[in-house]
Amino acid sequence: xxxxxxxxxxxxxxxxxxxxxxxxxxxxxxxxxxxxxxxxxxxxxxxxxxxxxxxxxxxxxxxxxxxxxxxxxxxxxxxxxxxxxxxxxxxxxxxxxxxxxxxxxxxxxxxxxxxxxxxxxxxxxxxxxxxxxxxxxxxxxxxxxxxxxxxxxxxxxxxxxxxxxxxxxxxxxxxxxxxxxxxxxxxxxxxxxxxxxxxxxxxxxxxxxxxxxxxxxxxxxxxxxxxxxxxxxxxxxxxxxxxxxxxxxxxxxxxxxxxxxxxxxxxxxxxxxxxxxxxxxxxxxxxxxxxxxxxxxxxxxxxxxxxxxxxxxxxxxxxxxxxxxxxxxxxxxxxxxxxxxxxxxxxxxxxxxxxxxxxxxxxxxxxxxxxxxxxxxxxxxxxxxxxxxxxxxxxxxxxxxxxxxxxxxxxxxxxxxxxxxxxxxxxxxxxxxxxxxxxxxxxxxxxxxxxxxxxxxxxxxxxxxxxxxxxxxxxxxxxxxxxxxxxxxxxxxxxxxxxxxxxxxxxxxxxxxxxxxxxxxxxxxxxxxxxxxxxxxxxxxxxxxxxxxxx
Amino acid sequence: xxxxxxxxxxxxxxxxxxxxxxxxxxxxxxxxxxxxxxxxxxxxxxxxxxxxxxxxxxxxxxxxxxxxxxxxxxxxxxxxxxxxxxxxxxxxxxxxxxxxxxxxxxxxxxxxxxxxxxxxxxxxxxxxxxxxxxxxxxxxxxxxxxxxxxxxxxxxxxxxxxxxxxxxxxxxxxxxxxxxxxxxxxxxxxxxxxxxxxxxxxxxxxxxxxxxxxxxxxxxxxxxxxxxxxxxxxxxxxxxxxxxxxxxxxxxxxxxxxxxxxxxxxxxxxxxxxxxxxxxxxxxxxxxxxxxxxxxxxxxxxxxxxxxxxxxxxxxxxxxxxxxxxxxxxxxxxxxxxxxxxxxxxxxxxxxxxxxxxxxxxxxxxxxxxxxxxxxxxxxx
Numbered sequence: 001x002x003x004x005x006x007x008x009x010x011x012x013x014x015x016x017x018x019x020x021x022x023x024x025x026x027x028x029x030x031x032x033x034x035x036x037x038x039x040x041x042x043x044x045x046x047x048x049x050x051x052x053x054x055x056x057x058x059x060x061x062x063x064x065x066x067x068x069x070x071x072x073x074x075x076x077x078x079x080x081x082x083x084x085x086x087x088x089x090x091x092x093x094x095x096x097x098x099x100x101x102x103x104x105x106x107x108x109x110x111x112x113x114x115x116x117x118x119x120x121x122x123x124x125x126x127x128x129x130x131x132x133x134x135x136x137x138x139x140x141x142x143x144x145x146x147x148x149x150x151x152x153x154x155x156x157x158x159x160x161x162x163x164x165x166x167x168x169x170x171x172x173x174x175x176x177x178x179x180x181x182x183x184x185x186x187x188x189x190x191x192x193x194x195x196x197x198x199x200x201x202x203x204x205x206x207x208x209x210x211x212x213x214x215x216x217x218x219x220x221x222x223x224x225x226x227x228x229x230x231x232x233x234x235x236x237x238x239x240x241x242x243x244x245x246x247x248x249x250x251x252x253x254x255x256x257x258x259x260x261x262x263x264x265x266x267x268x269x270x271x272x273x274x275x276x277x278x279x280x281x282x283x284x285x286x287x288x289x290x291x292x293x294x295x296x297x298x299x300x301x302x303x304x305x306x307x308x309x310x311x312x313x314x315x316x317x318x319x320x321x322x323x324x325x326x327x328x329x330x331x332x333x334x335x336x337x338x339x340x341x342x343x344x345x346x347x348x349x350x351x352x353x354x355x356x357x358x359x360x361x362x363x364x365x366x367x368x369x370x371x372x373x374x375x376x377x378x379x380x381x382x383x384x385x386x387x388x389x390x391x392x393x394x395x396x397x398x399x400x401x402x403x404x405x406x407x408x409x410x411x412x413x414x415x416x417x418x419x420x421x422x423x424x425x426x427x428x429x430x431x432x433x434x435x436x437x438x439x440x441x442x443x444x445x446x447x448x449x450x451x452x453x454x455x456x457x458x459x460x461x462x463x464x465x466x467x468x469x470x471x472x473x474x475x476x477x478x479x480x481x482x483x484x485x486x487x488x489x490x491x492x493x494x495x496x497x498x499x500x501x502x503x504x505x506x507x508x509x510x511x512x513x514x515x516x517x518x519x520x521x522x523x524x525x526x527x528x529x530x531x532x533x534x535x536x537x538x539x540x541x542x543x544x545x546x547x548x549x550x551x
Numbered sequence: 552x553x554x555x556x557x558x559x560x561x562x563x564x565x566x567x568x569x570x571x572x573x574x575x576x577x578x579x580x581x582x583x584x585x586x587x588x589x590x591x592x593x594x595x596x597x598x599x600x601x602x603x604x605x606x607x608x609x610x611x612x613x614x615x616x617x618x619x620x621x622x623x624x625x626x627x628x629x630x631x632x633x634x635x636x637x638x639x640x641x642x643x644x645x646x647x648x649x650x651x652x653x654x655x656x657x658x659x660x661x662x663x664x665x666x667x668x669x670x671x672x673x674x675x676x677x678x679x680x681x682x683x684x685x686x687x688x689x690x691x692x693x694x695x696x697x698x699x700x701x702x703x704x705x706x707x708x709x710x711x712x713x714x715x716x717x718x719x720x721x722x723x724x725x726x727x728x729x730x731x732x733x734x735x736x737x738x739x740x741x742x743x744x745x746x747x748x749x750x751x752x753x754x755x756x757x758x759x760x761x762x763x764x765x766x767x768x769x770x771x772x773x774x775x776x777x778x779x780x781x782x783x784x785x786x787x788x789x790x791x792x793x794x795x796x797x798x799x800x801x802x803x804x805x806x807x808x809x810x811x812x813x814x815x816x817x818x819x820x821x822x823x824x825x826x827x828x829x830x831x832x833x834x835x836x837x838x839x840x841x842x843x844x845x846x847x848x849x850x851x852x853x854x855x856x857x858x859x860x861x862x863x864x865x866x867x868x869x870x871x872x873x874x875x876x877x878x879x880x881x882x883x884x885x886x887x888x889x890x891x892x893x894x895x896x897x898x899x900x901x902x903x904x905x906x907x908x909x910x911x912x913x914x915x916x917x918x919x920x921x922x923x924x925x926x927x928x929x930x931x932x
Contacts (some may be wrong), residue, residue: 098703098706098707099629099707100624101706102627102628102703103625103627103628103630103631103696103699103701104626104629104630108611108630109627110696110699110703154622154623154626154627154703155626155629155636156622156626348706456694
């Protein structure tokens with residue numbers, strides 16, 4: 001079974017008017033800023049497919065925490081009539097379960113699916129009437145008066161026994177002892193073993209317990225237990241508990257190199273859980289949810305895990321949340337599902353961009369995706385200068401205003417802009433004109449003319465071919481200005497050489513040549529750092545001033 | 552897909568045929584739906600399935616006709632007519648739009664504004680559907696959704712088997728036709744129109760009579776096969792039962808395949824008339840199963856014996872049966888073979904056929920006087 005679309009209403013981060021979330025058939029990488037509702041999406045899927053909230057039955061977890069804050073506040077501000085009580089609705093529109101086809105869904109579509117609804121239980125109306133006798137004293141949503149129902153779109157009751165799909169939620173934090181560790185691990189083990197393996201384990205375990213009772217020493221101990229028949233007329237005995245409900249699941253435990261699973265390293269735990277679930281010998285899991293697989297993993301282990309996810313996801317739908325650009329890039333950036341002010345997928349992104357980013361997964365695509373405003377620059381010296389200019393102008397660094405400065409490095413602007421143009425993030429590109437403004441800037445930006453949130457900044461003077469020439473020439477109005485610039489930009493030693501130049505022209509030539517050739521790159525960065533740290537102002541090229549100005 | 556109707560008499564093994572086909576052809580990709588009209592027969596079908604596989608395979612589903620209509624055709628798309636979920640069905644004893652001879656007000660199909668009237672189809676709670684109008688509701692939904700519920704059905708099931716198909720009537724046939732039009736679903740119906748007991752006089756839509764129903768199957772392009780073998784009853788019983796519908800349709804004379812009568816029962820085989828005064832002695836001697844018209848017929852007499860009402864006994868088989876007769880049945884035995892001809896419905900005739908065909912070795916009728924039908928002899932103590 002595949003989830004094509006979710007409608008979530010009044011559940012945690014999602015309010016009454018949330019848009020439907022559409023998904024990819026294979027992998028969905030759910031990305032968003034903190035508190036944007038990434039986990040809520042996974043929880044909604046878990047609730048709707050397993051009737052569980054974070055691994056526990058909904059019946060026990062029906063608390064105000066499940067409700068959207070806004071809808072609770074709206075209720076508290078209302079006259080609190082029965083009809084003011086908010087309802088949670090989660091609808092999963094799916095494919096692969098013809099039994100669940102019907103039109104009983106809020107979009108009125110004739111499709112397969114099912115929904116969970118948490119609503120006011122009308123049987124408790126008299127009690128609720130009593131509860132709101134003094135409406136002003138009601139300070140909380142009375143979830144005690146709520147019930148829930150679980151139906152397919154054919155309006156047939158679903159139960160854990162008749163549902164035809166299985167979802168597994170991997171969340172390493174659930175291993176915490178207070179979280180019902182055994183059951184959580186069992187869920188995962190169950191998906192990793194087939195039916196006959198499970199039966200064999202159970203049988204062998206019960207036989208093992210039976211032989212315990214027959215061990216000579218155990219028999220001797222039992223004989224001595226009440227040898228004189230003083231304690232009871234009956235035959236007292238200590239035996240292994242072989243009641244049928246004490247099956248292997250509650251008594252056996254997973255070990256790695258003979259160490260109990262919950263005592264091995266967190267990273268290893270996370271990896272084993274995800275891989276066991278993905279290997280899925282039982283073949284019963286349709287939907288796999290993974291919360292931040294990068295947690296606790298070194299880069300090398302993350303790379304191995306992501307590789308594993310990539311080749312083993314065949315035949316099931318994967319939902320994962322992440323804060324890692326690496327995970328996003330490697331699993332394919334076109335699988336991105338961005339939660340923010342709205343919901344955007346990148347499924348129509350250019351294929352060559354997907355391929356390039358997949359091959360070179362080290363780039364910070366996620367930062368570009370998540371920043372509502374971004375300044376893209378070519379290299380580290382540009383980054384430093386931009387930050388310096390920004391600081392001078394706004395008296396704070398760009399991050400403080402939610403603006404991210406990203407160095408595009410090797411893969412260039414194009415692939416970043418291919419991502420951004422689908423998202424609508426306000427993007428300022430600072431680009432060298434490389435000596436031909438009309439071709440390299442005006443011609444180049446023409447490709448993005450329909451995206452008015454993408455703007456390019458570059459000196460229009462072809463002499464100002466890149467950052468350093470632009471800085472030098474902007475400060476070359478007279479000897480004094482250039483000297484004061486050179487004093488900041490150059491090391492003391494180099495400045496002494498610079499001082500020997502006898503004309504403004506010679507000084508300009510010296511400075512420009514200084515950055516060319518061997519070690520030029522690190523010279524540029526050194527200069528940029530010195531400019532960044534300097535107290536004295538230099539003349540800033542206009543295009544940089546403009547680039548740090550956001551409307 | 553060729554759809555088939557097998558018309559076969561009592562004891563021909565109709566249920567066995569559908570169960571056998573269901574088990575043979577069900578696969579993960581080809582789920583099979585076994586439908587029947589009565590609850591009793593659902594249990595019968597399940598028993599037959601379990602006799603072969605111990606546990607009903609998940610790919611073979613058994614449903615009653617009304618449950619089928621509600622779960623598969625109505626509820627998935629009911630939103631186009633009624634918004635409140637129809638939780639259940641309400642078995643009607645009679646047309647819910649009538650109170651005796653008076654038509655109830657406010658039960659028209661449409662309300663003034665043109666919307667569908669819940670009270671036409673549903674009980675006052677609006678959560679239960681009247682069985683009298685449930686197939687009409689299903690048909691309306693098929694119309695409105697332009698066949699969406701049939702489309703859905705075809706995605707789930709490749710083979711649909713209907714046992715006791717003779718009990719379907721009126722609007723039920725619209726549904727049969729809609730399914731029969733699908734090239735990707737095979738329909739196999741089995742039934743015996745001589746055993747139609749639920750010819751509800753209040754169902755006004757055709758087909759209602761035996762001949763109308765057979766005609767409907769023909770029009771829908773079904774391949775109609777007749778079978779005249781009877782695995783249950785001995786030949787004298789078959790012969791007697793055949794007389795009840797003699798001259799109607801092309802029913803072939805039944806051929807008994809019942810085989811050898813067990814030795815301990817061989818002393819009393821065939822069709823008998825038992826005088827009212829001899830009934831107690833007869834019961835004592837042969838312990839037959841008693842078939843009676845209603846629960847209140849001859850209560851004292853039935854005490855201590857297995858007793859079924861006529862309708863209940865359908866689909867069952869016993870070694871010996873004693874029928875507590877009705878006036879018309881007695882008239883028939885006395886030689887008035889046209890006694891049922893003037894009836895408005897086939898019910899009395901068909902009921903007689905059902906009770907006459909329950910027994911394997913002996914069927915006896917409470918009857919005073921001289922039977923003038925060949926093969927019926929008077930039992931004397």
